[in-house]
Amino acid sequence: MDLRNCPRCGKVFTFFKHDVCRECLPDELADFNKVRSYLEQNPKATIFEVGRETGVERSVLYRFFRSGRLSGK
Secondary structure: EEEEEEOOOEEEEEEEOOOOOOOHHHHHHHHHHHHHHHHHHHHHHHHHHHHHOOOHHHHHHHHHHHHOOOOOO
C-alpha cells in the first residue's frame, strides 16, 4: 500500500493510479483539460501565460509538466 499526500489538499491517500486524492480528482481533471485545450490553441504560450489565461495555479502546471502529462515545445 503506497500512502501519499495529495498535492492539492494535503490529505493522506492511498496511491493507485492518480497523483491526487479521490476528492480532488475532478478538479485535477478539469484543470488538466482546461490547460490542454488552451495549449492546443496557443502552443507557444509560456507557463505564465497559461496560468494567467486558464486560472490554473503555477504549481499545478509544473506538476503536469514534471509528471509528463504535458510537454513543452
